[in-house]
Amino acid sequence: MTTQSFTVNPFEMNCYIYWDDDSKEGVIIDPGAYEDFEKDEITKYIKDNGISIKLILNTHGHIDHILGNDWAMKTFNVPLLMHKDDSPLIDNALEQGAMFQIQFPKPPSPDKFIDESDEIKFAGTTLKILHTPGHSPGSVSFVDEKEKVIFGGDTVFLGSIGRTDLWMGDINLLLDSINNKIFKYEDDYIIYPGHMEETSVGEEKVHNPFLNGEFGKYV
Numbered sequence: 001m002t003t004q005s006f007t008v009n010p011f012e013m014n015c016y017i018y019w020d021d022d023s024k025e026g027v028i029i030d031p032g033a034y035e036d037f038e039k040d041e042i043t044k045y046i047k048d049n050g051i052s053i054k055l056i057l058n059t060h061g062h063i064d065h066i067l068g069n070d071w072a073m074k075t076f077n078v079p080l081l082m083h084k085d086d087s088p089l090i091d092n093a094l095e096q097g098a099m100f101q102i103q104f105p106k107p108p109s110p111d112k113f114i115d116e117s118d119e120i121k122f123a124g125t126t127l128k129i130l131h132t133p134g135h136s137p138g139s140v141s142f143v144d145e146k147e148k149v150i151f152g153g154d155t156v157f158l159g160s161i162g163r164t165d166l167w168m169g170d171i172n173l174l175l176d177s178i179n180n181k182i183f184k185y186e187d188d189y190i191i192y193p194g195h196m197e198e199t200s201v202g203e204e205k206v207h208n209p210f211l212n213g214e215f216g217k218y219v
């Protein structure tokens, strides 16, 4: 499997193309492309590598993660999946945009809502879905247990955690999601986050001050 990230839009959000080198099938995780050159760059990568995009996945419904949903759905003509608890964020996306002075057309509704009882399958790959709320109510993480990778959205970052001061954020839920779901995986699982560079479960368990007890009130 190959993981290619594109850091896009004014929020510097990581859009991922996760694809199988043999079958060339893949998914787009959080198509937050905003400018045309960002959309062109992602489209070119997909085309140059002969990738057949099967699904579009949203880790959550904040605007920086969904800005390119409309473009991706029209370009690749495949279903968009997200957790139902973030559908209010799709509904109020234009207000979210106004808060940050970003204008964009009303985003399309997801084709399917997913939760932990679902699995995402493409090529020979299975992605498990973890419901990891706290940053937003419907935040999910996608886990490939064969490859030991976690696409965590805005739950845990290199040395930091997702903010919880936005709509229905909840710090206790977030810490619970990280400690009891993401940290249940072994130390060598790679975490691909929604912002900043990749990290690992072991790295964050040991060095993340929000999670290792250094900032006492957070544990």
Ligand SMILES: [Zn+2]
Pocket (backbone or CB within 6 Å): 060, 062, 135, 154
């Ligand atoms: Zn977010």
